[in-house]
Amino acid sequence: MGEGMLDRYEQVVGSGEIFKLRQLAEALKGARVVHVNSTREGGGVAEILHRLVPLQRELGLDASWEVINGDPEFYECTKSFHNALQGNHTDIPASLLEVFEQTNRENAEAMRESLAGADYVFIHDPQPLPLLRYIGGRRGKWIWRCHIDVSRPYRPVWKYLRNFVEEYDATVWSLAAFAQPLPHPSYLIAPSIDPLSEKNIELDDCEIASVCAQYGLDPTRPLIVQVSRFDRFKDPLGVIQAFRMVKTHTPVQLVLAGGGATDDPEGAKMLEEVRAAADDPDIHVLLLPPDVHRTINALQRAATIVLQKSVREGFGLTVTEAMWKGKAVVGGDTGGIRLQVLNHHTGFRVSTPEGAALRIRYLLKRPDKLKQMGQWAKQLVLENFLLTRQLLQHLTLMLGVAGDPLERIELQ
Ligand code: UDP
DSSP states (O other): OOTTHHHHHHHHHOHHHHHHHHHHHHTTTTOEEEEEESOSSSSHHHHHHHHHHHHHHHTTOEEEEEEOOOOHHHHHHHHHHHHHHTTOOOOOOHHHHHHHHHHHHHHHHHHHHHHHTOSEEEEESSTTTTHHHHHOSOOSEEEEEOOSOOSSOOHHHHHHHHHHHTTSSEEEESSGGGOOOOSSOEEEOOOOBOTTSTTTSOOOHHHHHHHHHHTTOOTTSOEEEEEOOSOGGGOHHHHHHHHHHHHTTSOOEEEEEEOOOTTOTTHHHHHHHHHHHOOSTTEEEEEOOTTOHHHHHHHHHHOSEEEEOOSSOSOOHHHHHHHHTTOOEEEESSTTHHHHOOBTTTEEEESSHHHHHHHHHHHHTOHHHHHHHHHHHHHHHHHHSBHHHHHHHHHHHHHHHHSOGGGSOOOO
16 A cells, blocks of 8 residues: 555545544554554455554554464464354463463563553454553553454353453444343444455456456356355355255356455364365365455456355455456355345345355346346445445544543443
């Protein structure tokens, strides 16, 4: 991202939005803002930070991004947190919790200078959560940003993590349904996509056709696409089941495109299961490197319908990306997909492979409806889920947590 990006956003969202951004940022000029997460590549959080941090800098904030490091046991523990917060009954052995805390102690040591002096620290997800405790003295406000679907967490694990969360000044959730009772203010901020990133910019038809040719896709048959890490919560096996049901009636192809995230140790096993289930030449399982954003962009644009059949989903940036490209989405009836896929309007929400197959067949038979839903989908993203809106809410939040609490008007 280079200088002058704000002018380019103005062309997408209008000058009013950019004016508001500049005005709010004025009060935060020079503020030291540090974001911490657990991976630079793979997954939605990294995707957002790659775009949000440079834009905060362009607005005059002194923003930076740190990544916590750990060994495989650390990621095994944090992946278990992730699974438990999304509802799996996973008890985590004390020895792994000790690794989790020790890793955070060591990272706190390495990051002390940058974090202790920051005006605002945004800790993303549970992996770096204990940093605050181990940093010791601090100057600024610490905000925990939870991106996970915690609507029904496994209580013993949430209780353990809650001890760390309580020490923060505020928590940000993606959806009201995720908010847990805490002794500090909770904020709701939905994630966003960047319309100007390689993942989302317009591509010409030649480039899209050449990506399809590269993967042996037939341009004459409808294409169903799901882009996701290979993770059980994304239900890739359910996608394959749905695809098989559709294929008994209609000639159709499926792309399941995904990559690993460095903080996700379970991906390889899931990929193996997906490959074993995908015994059909019309099912294309693509394991992609983390930086092929234009390829994913092209596959999403080539799709007739985009599927995101998750059984739990914090938000689902892949849904937003597809909708921005004018695609109707058939998505799992869960978490952040509910904010985006408005049933019968921007797509369909489904709970089973049978439901997904039914909706796909319905849409394949009605190209006009498919097109209309895609247009509504794009409009919904334009109005609600672009980076500039998220940034505006971040700036508002920073001013809110820094202000005198007595000056705040609480709306009960
Ligand atoms: N993504 C990617 N390559 C892949 C799989 C996913 O670049 O092989 C991107 C995807 O386009 C999206 C993000 O990773 O921007 C995934 O975010 P999402 O919120 O959908 O899911 P998460 O992985 O955070 O659970």
